[in-house]
Structure formats: structure tokens, C-alpha cells
Amino acid sequence: MTFTLVLLLIGALLLMVIGINVIQQQKERAEAEKRIEMAKQRAIIEETEEVLSNFGLILPTPNTSLILYRRVFEALKTAAALSTSQQADYQRRIADISGLIEKLNQTPPTAPSVESFRLPDDDKKVLSIVKTLKKLKAILRAEHNKGKVEPNIFAEEESRIDSLQLRINVESMISRARSACYLKQYGSAKQMVTKALGTLQAIKAQSPNDPFIGKKVDEAKQLLNEIMGAQDTNAPIVQKPKDEEDDIDMLFQPKKKW
CATH class of the missing domain: 1.20.5 (Single alpha-helices involved in coiled-coils or other helix-helix interfaces)
Structure with missing residues (x-):
């Protein structure tokens, strides 16, 4: 027990x-x-x-x-x-x-017009804008997926962010093209401004009345002309090789008597 x-x-x-x-x-x-x-x-x-x-x-x-x-x-x-x-x-x-x-x-x-956006000259501020827009877009998408943002508002705000990112990208490409041209790196400058122009032309087809796009298209075209002109002006002079027969003639021609 x-x-x-x-x-x-x-x-x-x-x-x-x-x-x-x-x-x-x-x-x-x-x-x-x-x-x-x-x-x-x-x-x-x-x-x-x-x-x-x-x-x-x-x-x-x-x-x-x-x-x-x-x-x-x-x-x-x-x-x-x-x-x-x-x-x-x-x-x-x-x-x-x-x-x-x-x-x-x-x-x-009332939302401020996207056309009134101006990219600051300070590179640190530009970097802050790029990071902020990227984070904002991710937050909007996350909140939309949770059902906390109405579809029409989400589409409108995302389109606005895309437009701002596009403007920054175009401004950045044109600015880098100018810097490359100043350093006489004409190939890189031409490549960047051509890319910017292609992007602008594609957007202009969708938004023909956007004054920013029209202005930047004209600016990119003018810059491209300046780059090509500078490239032609600073191109090295290529000397034509002497013809072989001319060399032989010079070798056997009568010597001058002094």
C-alpha cells in the first residue's frame, strides 16, 4: 500500500x-x-x-x-x-x-501637378527622392493588397509615382550625357541621350499633351546634335597611307643636283 x-x-x-x-x-x-x-x-x-x-x-x-x-x-x-x-x-x-x-x-x-515637379541640383536630395518613391510604391502596393486602399486610388497614385520616377530617370540620363560630353566621352554621351530620347518618344506617343515630355524631347534632340557636332569637330585626322607605287617612284626618281 x-x-x-x-x-x-x-x-x-x-x-x-x-x-x-x-x-x-x-x-x-x-x-x-x-x-x-x-x-x-x-x-x-x-x-x-x-x-x-x-x-x-x-x-x-x-x-x-x-x-x-x-x-x-x-x-x-x-x-x-x-x-x-x-x-x-x-x-x-x-x-x-x-x-x-x-x-x-x-x-x-487637390493634388499638386506632376508637371510642377523639379529635380533638385543636390545629388543627395535626388538620391533621397529615388529611395522615397521606391519605398512609397512598395507601401502603397502592400496596403492595397491588404484591402486598405481603393483600387482607383491605388491606380492613380501608382501612376503618379511612375511619372515622377520617369522624370527623374530622364533628367538623370540627360544630365549624365552632358557630363560625358564635357569630358569628351562622346560615345557614352550619345548612348545615354539616345536612350533618353527613345524613352521620351515612347511616352510622348501615350501622352502627347504633356508639356514636360515635349520640352525634354526638344532638349534631348538639341543635346544629341551638340554631341554629334562636337564628335565630328574633335575627330582625329586620319592620314591616308602612301601608295606603294608612289614610294617606288620616289625611290628611283633622278636625284637632284645642287
């Missing part, structure tokens, strides 16, 4: 230890998942706020601003629910973003 009780006690202890281990493992797993989700939400917040910080360079629309602020708002709410030590900070930021969203909802949805 005593032996049976001992076995039962040992079995109960084993079950208790196993149960405690299972509970501990579940708790650790839940904490790990919580940390992963928290890191994910922080990354979303940081990425979106980085894009927002460069908005002054890319002529944002009210729709784009709303999409990004709502993305930050949702991430902050999720992070606040997971956090136990930063509740006050998250609640303050949620209130600030909520106010911005409300203000944007009351703003007329």
Missing part, C-alpha cells in the same frame, strides 16, 4: 513538472511572438515616418498622406496593445496621428 502511494506521488510530481514545463514553454513562446510582432510594428512605424519626413521633395497628394498616416496609426495601436512600459508615449502619438488624419479628411483632395 505504501509502495503504491509512493508511485502515485512520484507520478503526480512528474505530471506537475511536465505541466509546469509546458506552461513555461507556452509563456516563452508567447513572449517571443510578442517581441517579434512588436519589432514588426516598430519597423512599420519607422519606415512610414521616414517616407513622410521626405514628403516635401516629392509633391505628395492628400490621398497618399492619408494612407501613410493611417498605416502609422494602426501600427501604433497594435504596438500600444503589446507594450506594457510605453503606454503613455504610444497614446500621445496615437492622439497626434488621429488629429492629422482628421485634418486631412477635411482637406479638399
Whole structure:
């Protein structure tokens, strides 16, 4: 009888230890998942706020601003629910973003014209614009895939980003072609401006009334003419080889007497 009780006690202890281990493992797993989700939400917040910080360079629309602020708002709410030590900070930021969203909802949805976009002379700013547009496009696509952006708004905003990227690409190619021409690298200059002109001509066929495209087509054509003219002017003079018969005649011609 005593032996049976001992076995039962040992079995109960084993079950208790196993149960405690299972509970501990579940708790650790839940904490790990919580940390992963928290890191994910922080990354979303940081990425979106980085894009927002460069908005002054890319002529944002009210729709784009709303999409990004709502993305930050949702991430902050999720992070606040997971956090136990930063509740006050998250609640303050949620209130600030909520106010911005409300203000944007009351703003007329008028977007600045893409034609008014001007590429800055500072290379660092140009690089920031390129990176910002790339990230913005990825964010819009992700939000659209989640069903948080209406299809017509997504198509309109993506088309706008494509147009801005095109302008930057064309401006960059023409600028590099000018630099190559200045360095007398006429082959590279001609190749870049020809590529820019081909891109412009293809877009002009789709948007014949776009003043930017028409202006850049004329600019690229003029630059191409300048490059070809400079290439002809600076081409090395090739001396024609003497004819073999002329050499023989010179060899056997009568010597002059002085």
C-alpha cells in the first residue's frame, strides 16, 4: 500500500513538472511572438515616418498622406496593445496621428501637378527622392493588397509615382550625357541621350499633351546634335597611307643636283 502511494506521488510530481514545463514553454513562446510582432510594428512605424519626413521633395497628394498616416496609426495601436512600459508615449502619438488624419479628411483632395515637379541640383536630395518613391510604391502596393486602399486610388497614385520616377530617370540620363560630353566621352554621351530620347518618344506617343515630355524631347534632340557636332569637330585626322607605287617612284626618281 505504501509502495503504491509512493508511485502515485512520484507520478503526480512528474505530471506537475511536465505541466509546469509546458506552461513555461507556452509563456516563452508567447513572449517571443510578442517581441517579434512588436519589432514588426516598430519597423512599420519607422519606415512610414521616414517616407513622410521626405514628403516635401516629392509633391505628395492628400490621398497618399492619408494612407501613410493611417498605416502609422494602426501600427501604433497594435504596438500600444503589446507594450506594457510605453503606454503613455504610444497614446500621445496615437492622439497626434488621429488629429492629422482628421485634418486631412477635411482637406479638399487637390493634388499638386506632376508637371510642377523639379529635380533638385543636390545629388543627395535626388538620391533621397529615388529611395522615397521606391519605398512609397512598395507601401502603397502592400496596403492595397491588404484591402486598405481603393483600387482607383491605388491606380492613380501608382501612376503618379511612375511619372515622377520617369522624370527623374530622364533628367538623370540627360544630365549624365552632358557630363560625358564635357569630358569628351562622346560615345557614352550619345548612348545615354539616345536612350533618353527613345524613352521620351515612347511616352510622348501615350501622352502627347504633356508639356514636360515635349520640352525634354526638344532638349534631348538639341543635346544629341551638340554631341554629334562636337564628335565630328574633335575627330582625329586620319592620314591616308602612301601608295606603294608612289614610294617606288620616289625611290628611283633622278636625284637632284645642287
